Amino acid sequence: MTKKSSSKTKQPLKLTQIQARAEHQRRHRMTIGVGIIVIAVLLALVLVLVVVPHVRDTARLQRINQIYASIPLPSMVYDEKDTIFGEKRPYEWDASRSYSSSKTFVVGKNVDETFALLDKEVRAAGFTFIGEPYPGSTSLQYHYKNDKGEYVRLDVSSKVRNDAFQNELWMKKDLSNEFFAIDPNAGPSMVTLKVNLDDNNE
Secondary structure: OOOOOOOOOOOOOOHHHHHHHHHHHHHHHHHHHHHHHHHHHHHHHHHHHHHHHHHHHHHHHHHHHHHHHOOOOOOOEEEEEEEOOOOOOEOOOOOOOEOOEEEEEEEOOOHHHHHHHHHHHHHHOOOEEEEOOOOOOOOEEEEEEOOOOOEEEEEEEEHHHHHHHHHHHHHHOOOOHHHHOOOOOOOOEEEEEEEEOOOOOO
16 A cells, blocks of 8 residues: 655755745855955954054154153243144145144243253254254244254243233233343243154244
8 A cells, every 4th residue: 555645745946946045145145245345344444544543643742752852951941831742733724734742831041041051952862953044033943853854943032021022912002112122032931842753844
């Protein structure tokens, strides 16, 4: 007697079902492949836009601080204000020029004494004098450069005269004969020491 085949017996897959399953697997592999590519692109963007600039700016900041540390300040320094940063900051109106990091402080000495002390320290730190943009000015300013193409600017002026200049402009809108009688060498001295790793175009 012949047995009837069970209704639960697996039937062979039809051709369309086989094709559908193959198509599904192909799409699944494509989706995974596209996902991997998208993740790789996103990781590359994070690396390029976040990690690399951070590493570069940190290295630049360390170098700027090294330069400042290599220039000892006089003993009598007061009211120090620092604006030191690692990232390159181009001018808003001229991308070929960039802002410098700066230290501003007051030294309890006359202008000529302060300038002589700091000029000596900048040169001892490996910087060579390259120019004086305003010769004959009451504010002494020298520019320096080292063999790595890094720049230092030293500016020294009389704080007494600077304060009188600002006060008279605020109060009188004009400068008096008394202001012009102030000795430009009179201490204490106002000093600005700038460092720029990129250019000297500020």
